[in-house]
Amino acid sequence: VTASPPIYLDHAATTPLDPRVAAVICECLSDASLQANPASAHGPGRAAAARIAEARLQVARLIHATPESIVFTSGATESVNLAVLGAARAAAPGRRHVVTSRVEHRAGLDACSQLEREGFEVTWLKPDAGGLIEPGAVAASIRPDTALVSLMHANNETGVLTDIEAVSAVCVEGGVVFHSDAAQSAGRIPIDVAASGIALLSFCAHKLGGPKGAGALYVRGRPRPALQPLVFGGAHERGLRSGTLACHQIVGFGAACGIAGAALDDEAARIRELRERLWQALQPAAPLWRNGAPGPSVPGILNVGFAGIEGESLLLEMDGRLAVSSGSACSSATAEPSYVLRALGRSDAAIQASLRLSLGRTTTGADIERAARLLVDGVRRLRSALPDGALERIA
């Protein structure tokens, strides 16, 4: 008897590699003529460089950018670090203030904490109860010495979207560089950097069906934000990110962007519909709540709390049948309750009772029905063991 593979509802952590992307990567790796250093001037080097140029165009098109504005990196974490540290360190001497939020991905939080250690002052904006950072709050926090505003586009735990067009306008008006971490939104909803005027945008391949180990930082052309590189040695990527480019990874990234871009609207609508079906199918497990709703959000993320449930127990209950993240997943090394949900005002018990269910390209309607059944049954079994009064108190 072969057990069914677990239903994968953790697309916000990473997405399965699209088989079409895998084929492109394999083709690239097995083609001897593409193994040369793309920075070399000889024929094989130029062949590799041509494939990278093609990929750069595909990546740029996904966000309505020019190819020249794309800097390839190892992933979104590096892109965020290059943007945050690079922009702050390159700012004029009198600009030593940075604005960010308490609900950023650890890449952004840790980079801003590093800036604090370097003597920068950081304003940590608090979201409202729904997880939203209002552009007005950003405007109010900008000062004459502000160098950078860095806010994620879609939150990785709640899916809540920041209005980056409005924030960008605020920053342009204030003469401040605006960076957004779009790891959760690029390839999932339309992004138009040209229209928004955003200065810096980070994203990566493995959140949109591409390989791990490839990312990009969009750097606006005009006016071009000043950036200090983090890595030196060869002046690749217009001096912003030295190091030999990984041709197969980048070609895979480009292919993934092309595929995601071609199906963007249809997939967003399909996944949003599946997410709402999942929410409805979970209602027999009431009392339950959504973390981060209502308001604009990326289509695939449903963060749901089940009253009276401890997240680790629910994860074990689902073990081998459902792959999801608990309220502590994004800091799983320490098993601390999610700082994102805590910033939304949730109690530790309510955070422990929460799961992030994230849908993606491979998610089907059958997956949703089966996942909901598993969750409802699991929640009921764990609740049957609760002491009297626990259901009301743990919510």
Place this chain on the structure above:
Amino acid sequence: VNREKPRYSPQVRDLFARLPGADPLPAGSGAWVTGEAIELDRGAWVRFDARVEGGRIVDCVFHAWGCPHTLAATAWTALELRMRAVPDCAPVDAARLARELDIPTEKMGRLLVVEDALAALLAGARAVQ
């Protein structure tokens, strides 16, 4: 080969899967005693219910909220108490629970909640025997 230790021991997995004793206390003669400890900040809420008759714990059930280790340790403790003479019921401490079920040390705080609930139950049992 450096293999990471499994997060849950086979005993913990088995007890968690079955939750033996997570039931209402069956009707019967004898005194009904309860021991409960609530530490939501620690991530555990444990309640034991037992029936004491003739100086013996004739039945013991539990209800609990917590991680798999907490639920397994609570279930194990309830099973251990059944049909024991009250004077023989030495308090099971957190360290013994960790040893018996191979529970990692970072869960010790939650096991202390199990220990507290058990201590309360045994105090009640001694009072009625």
